[in-house]
Amino acid sequence: MKAMLHAATSGAPDIRARGHCLDCAIRQHAVCSDCSAPELEFLTNLKTYRNYKPGERLLEMGERAPFMGTVVEGVASMSRILPDGRRQVVGLLFPGDLVGRPFSPVSPFDYVSVTDLRVCAFNRPQFEAALRDTPALEQRLLEMTLDELDSAREWMVLLGRKSAQEKLCSFMVMAAQRALRLERRRPMDGILIELPLTREDMADFLGLTIETVSRQIGALKKSGVIELIDARHLLIPSWEALEEAAGGELAAA
Amino acid sequence: MKAMLHAATSGAPDIRARGHCLDCAIRQHAVCSDCSAPELEFLTNLKTYRNYKPGERLLEMGERAPFMGTVVEGVASMSRILPDGRRQVVGLLFPGDLVGRPFSPVSPFDYVSVTDLRVCAFNRPQFEAALRDTPALEQRLLEMTLDELDSAREWMVLLGRKSAQEKLCSFMVMAAQRALRLERRRPMDGILIELPLTREDMADFLGLTIETVSRQIGALKKSGVIELIDARHLLIPSWEALEEAAGGELAAA
DNA sequence: CGGGAATTTGACACTCCTCAACACACGTGG
DNA sequence: CCACGTGTGTTGAGGAGTGTCAAATTCCCG
Numbered sequence A, B: 001m002k003a004m005l006h007a008a009t010s011g012a013p014d015i016r017a018r019g020h021c022l023d024c025a026i027r028q029h030a031v032c033s034d035c036s037a038p039e040l041e042f043l044t045n046l047k048t049y050r051n052y053k054p055g056e057r058l059l060e061m062g063e064r065a066p067f068m069g070t071v072v073e074g075v076a077s078m079s080r081i082l083p084d085g086r087r088q089v090v091g092l093l094f095p096g097d098l099v100g101r102p103f104s105p106v107s108p109f110d111y112v113s114v115t116d117l118r119v120c121a122f123n124r125p126q127f128e129a130a131l132r133d134t135p136a137l138e139q140r141l142l143e144m145t146l147d148e149l150d151s152a153r154e155w156m157v158l159l160g161r162k163s164a165q166e167k168l169c170s171f172m173v174m175a176a177q178r179a180l181r182l183e184r185r186r187p188m189d190g191i192l193i194e195l196p197l198t199r200e201d202m203a204d205f206l207g208l209t210i211e212t213v214s215r216q217i218g219a220l221k222k223s224g225v226i227e228l229i230d231a232r233h234l235l236i237p238s239w240e241a242l243e244e245a246a247g248g249e250l251a252a253a
Numbered sequence C: 001c002g003g004g005a006a007t008t009t010g011a012c013a014c015t016c017c018t019c020a021a022c023a024c025a026c027g028t029g030g
Numbered sequence D: 001c002c003a004c005g006t007g008t009g010t011t012g013a014g015g016a017g018t019g020t021c022a023a024a025t026t027c028c029c030g
Helices: A037-046 A124-133 A135-161 A164-182 A199-206 A210-222 A239-245 B002-006 B037-046 B124-133 B135-161 B164-182 B199-206 B210-222 B239-245
Strands: A014-016 A048-052 A057-059 A067-073 A076-081 A087-093 A110-113 A117-123 A191-194 A227-230 A233-236 B014-016 B048-052 B057-059 B067-073 B076-081 B087-093 B110-113 B117-123 B191-194 B227-230 B233-236
Touching (some): A037 A117, A048 A067, A067 A124, A076 A199, A164 A191, A164 A199, A164 A210, A199 A210, B037 B117, B048 B067, B067 B124, B117 B124, B124 B135, B164 B210, B164 B239
Antiparallel strands (some): A057 A110, A067 A117, A076 A110, A191 A233, B067 B117
């Protein structure tokens, strides 16, 4: 819970451009999914890739954000730290999700990589100009933003009203849904879930402490809702039982 | 009240069209703020006004939403109720705010009036067509949605990490900011705040119980951060002290 | 193998919830 | 006019669920 962001904003992440937008594996999930071939051609020439190690800060709350982009590989978090060090994660970014706040030069949250991460990045003014000039881009951004807003509000239900145990189950449901969607698969019994976050990140996402997270995972294991492979991998014998234990109401984000 | 919430969506609220968009007092805050005179002319002919008493449900979670609109007067809430009855308010709608989820025929949340309420309403398909055909409308909607997303995430920080007392103070700060913005005024010492919600709605918005809300308001009064006029009205001797007690980080929404 | 981080476990404290009773304002009808 | 019901808000006693602090354990990687 205490803010332990190890490295300062990295001055020069590993940057290199390669690959063409047409070949992008996650384009269908991204803001550029509805762009025409010529529009993609244009974007291809603007983009650069940025790679990060876990724990690096891509953008800092309250600071100028030099770029925007899309997660290509890995997971990142958006979070805020209160003056006394309490931290709340307000969103997880999976492949296809947008990094940065469009039309605001200053980032309203910290963006931090939680796994090895690759981001398809654009110079901010150029990206915003592209947004203004490309209806396909702007309409898709609107669509994505409306979906994110629904998700954020669902998470508010979790934070405000769910028990620690329900929070953990909801998180597992969400993590599984996000991972499966990328592979165009559906949840089912016996499925394997990877938890991409440390206990600390989970705690900060769920509004709990790491000790409570650890204990509730133990309780879920004992009650048979999950089977632990190791600290980061688990098996779901019954998807329905997991959803039941999550306290209901988790629409696919 | 319980009975009202559980009653079906009111079939025929008080509907009448009057007034012209050009004369609308809250247009500058609404989705139509950037529309040209001809565009407003078009919208004027589509709109109808709907009036509600406190506690009426405008739209129901999971049901077809026949209209969308803008709050003209009063306050409404968006909320979700878990299967076992726990309720979380995920947003408050002040004049200018949008009622309904664009591009989704089904409402993801309950919309309930919390005061006497007037809504400028549009038939959903017509409104969505107008959005698609009117860049000024769509761009403004994107802007508003991005702002709402920032606000929702700030509220997640409150729900996940703030104490009951900090939640109350944050709510007062937010309520004051929203009310003042409509009058183009700034927060200052000695200001009067109206709490438009019942203790129950406040509790459901803050992730607390009504008893805790009541007790914390009492504690704030005793410590001098607020002065109670009556149950719904209070005075802020020091705005800075209130923000301090709110635990920091509340950007104007 | 060694050292630090991540995770788990334990004992205890505290915030906030639960249940219950009470106070108050308001409207209705006898 | 007053008794009554209903919705709203306050107050009190006690307990459940999480947080806090401390230590043990496991994992990871050089």
